[in-house]
Amino acid sequence: MKDAILETIKSYTKIIIHRHIRPDPDALGSQGGLGAILKASFPEKEIYLVGEEDPALTFLVQMDHIPDDTYKDALVIVCDTANSPRISDQRYSLGGRLIKIDHHPNEEPYGDLVWVDTSASSVSQMIFEWFEHEKENGLVLNKEAARLLFAGIVSDTGRFLYRNTTERTYYAAGELVKKGISTGEIFENLYKVKESTARLNGYVLQNFEVIDGIAGFIHLPKGTLAEYGVSVSEASQLVNAFANVEGIVAWVFFVDEPNQIRVRLRSKGPVINKLAMKYNGGGHPMASGATVYSEEETKHVVSDLVNLCKEYVSGR
Structure with missing residues (x-):
């Protein structure tokens, strides 16, 4: 599949790269890192x-801001997006050919070429591994690409604390660091918060709830x-504020948006x-997102999560 992706890229003069809505650093890191490699x-x-x-x-x-006609005869690549409704900018379907590159469970194998690796920590890691596989065929990984891919892996x-961190992950990170990137600057920018966000973090820690000692929510x-x-x-960003509370095995973080409620699940x-x-919604087995539209639905999510936690604890 890595070879097929490179050969397809070589056959197009225009390439448009998408990723998922509500982008996180891996979505942007893989999208931007791939773009930097191709440029x-x-x-x-x-x-x-x-x-x-x-x-x-x-x-x-x-x-970039492009008109619809840019998609004519273009190759479209979608990074880090499990299902097509979550692709940011639904014009992705206007291109001539579509490639999906992802590390989420392949619930919807959209695209003409599909490369999914659920064992990868991130799509940023996958893009690095694609480069490694094809570097003898002319691919160039510059400092900008390394900066973006490293940020995606870190996030x-x-x-490097989650269970998805493997020997492959450390190897990729080490090779990217060799490009001379400023890891300190990346960490500082990724994890800095405004004073207002820090104070909200205090509110979260004062007001989150725990059910049966195993499931948390706010x-x-x-x-x-x-x-x-x-x-x-x-x-x-505060989804993990109470992640280390003893006993909690999964938690949900609800945030009101206009006309809907953002749901962030962690386990x-x-x-x-x-x-x-x-x-x-959808996502990873241990980190997912969803959307609900009422207070009543949030109660259903919490109830379902509590049941999942009880099943998990009883089966240990």
């Missing part, structure tokens, strides 16, 4: 990155976000991506 390797090609911006992450990479492994309504002057994106054991799919 360095094929300077004669037109390479575009598209999708909505997250102001907190524009330090990584910024998007999706929780600074709901941040619009009023609380307004009181602290924090955006939905900034509030969502230390119970598989939660099937639960996320039940509520208009």
Whole structure:
């Protein structure tokens, strides 16, 4: 599949790279890192990155704004997106050919070429491994690509703390560091928070709830976000605020958005991506996202999560 992807890329003069909505550093790191590799390797090609911006992450990479007709006869590559409704910028279907590169469970194998590796820590790691496999065939990984891919790996492994961190992950990170990137600058930008977000973190720690000692949750309504002057994106960064509380094996973080409620699910054991799919979402077995539309639905999510946690604890 790695060879097929490279041969397909070589056959197109225009390449447009997408990723998922509500981008995280791996989505942007893999999208931007792939784009940087292609620009360095094929300077004669037109390479575009598209999708909505997250102001907190524009330090990584910024998007291009292209008209619809740019998609004519273009190759479209979608990174880090399990199912097509979550692709940022639904014009992805206007291209001539579509490639999916992802590390989530392949619930929807959309695309003409599909490369999914659920054993990879991140799609950023996959893009590095693709480069490693094809570097003798002319691929160039420059410092900018290394910076973006390293940031994506760091984020999706929780600074190398999550269980998805493997020997392959450390090898990729080490090779990227050799490119002379400033790891300190990357960490500082990834994990800095505004004073308002830090104060909201205190509120979260004071107000999260634990059910039966095993499942945690909190709901941040619009009023609380307004009181602290924090955006939905900034509030969502706090999903792991109470992750280390003894006994909790999974938790859910609700944040009000206009006309819907963002759901962030995390786990230390119970598989939660099937639960996320039940509520208009998806993701990894231990880290997923979803969307609900009422307070009543949040109660259903919590109830389902508690049941998952009980099943997991009783089966240990």
